[in-house]
Amino acid sequence: MSFVTAHDIFHAYGHRPILERVNLSVAEGEFISIVGASGCGKSTFLRLLLAEERPDRGVISIDGAPPAREPDRARGVVFQRYSVFPHLTLEGNLVAAEGLGTRWGRLHGAARRAARERARATLERIGLAHAAAAYPSTLSGGMQQRLAIAQALTARPRILLLDEPFGALDPGTRVAMHDFLQEMRAETGMTVFMVTHDIQEGFKLGDRVVVFDKPRWDPQFPDAYGATITYDFDARHGGIPFQTLKEDTRVLQSA
Numbered sequence: 001m002s003f004v005t006a007h008d009i010f011h012a013y014g015h016r017p018i019l020e021r022v023n024l025s026v027a028e029g030e031f032i033s034i035v036g037a038s039g040c041g042k043s044t045f046l047r048l049l050l051a052e053e054r055p056d057r058g059v060i061s062i063d064g065a066p067p068a069r070e071p072d073r074a075r076g077v078v079f080q081r082y083s084v085f086p087h088l089t090l091e092g093n094l095v096a097a098e099g100l101g102t103r104w105g106r107l108h109g110a111a112r113r114a115a116r117e118r119a120r121a122t123l124e125r126i127g128l129a130h131a132a133a134a135y136p137s138t139l140s141g142g143m144q145q146r147l148a149i150a151q152a153l154t155a156r157p158r159i160l161l162l163d164e165p166f167g168a169l170d171p172g173t174r175v176a177m178h179d180f181l182q183e184m185r186a187e188t189g190m191t192v193f194m195v196t197h198d199i200q201e202g203f204k205l206g207d208r209v210v211v212f213d214k215p216r217w218d219p220q221f222p223d224a225y226g227a228t229i230t231y232d233f234d235a236r237h238g239g240i241p242f243q244t245l246k247e248d249t250r251v252l253q254s255a
């Protein structure tokens, strides 16, 4: 049963097609890694899932409805340039994340006390309890990233969108973050879309690895065509034997 679907998506910036004929069907709980050349529209696709932009043509649906335009608790996001609140302590960051989903954007009284308790438990969980009262600027990149992911997960989103979340991390911290993400995923059963430039990472974490590429390419007019999903690998079974070639790559020869 499909939870997230993209049907025949076309999206352009001005006269420049970025995505064309993108079709994808994702079951709830699947982890989709997205790879592809720089600038081929991977982040654009995430923005369409977030409804930050609407596709020019085609339909995206999440749980049978178009994605909500307003930020909602169903979707958590972590970008490479992660967005923690610099003026709040670590604990304050997690409490604020819970408040974002409420009517007034803040929690008060007993609800706030309960959120603080949960924040402390989460910080314990991600190994940052000792820094609960510290500010993000005093943390290393890996610790800030851990906080950003914990913040996105605080609302227990049904869908987590990750745009190169581990790009800036050293290899050791990366592996620790992979473990953390895998644990959180096992616990919550959330659906994940992760853009990465690291194919190994894509296969390690993903159930499927989808490749965005331009099946049509005119060397005279490189911007003439958009990218689509050219491969959809089943990464649960080692990938390659289960690959689905969705389109032939056709290079247009100049006369």
Ligand SMILES: Nc1ncnc2c1ncn2[C@@H]1O[C@H](COP(=O)(O)OP(=O)(O)OP(=O)(O)O)[C@@H](O)[C@H]1O
Pocket (backbone or CB within 6 Å): 013, 018, 036, 037, 038, 039, 040, 041, 042, 043, 044, 045
């Ligand atoms: N708001 C915008 N207006 C015009 N062009 C844009 C806009 N956003 C992105 N683009 C262009 O659309 C193309 C796709 O961008 P996008 O960021 O989706 O690619 P990407 O595959 O995520 O790239 P990277 O791997 O480098 O992050 C790029 O050429 C980019 O310059």
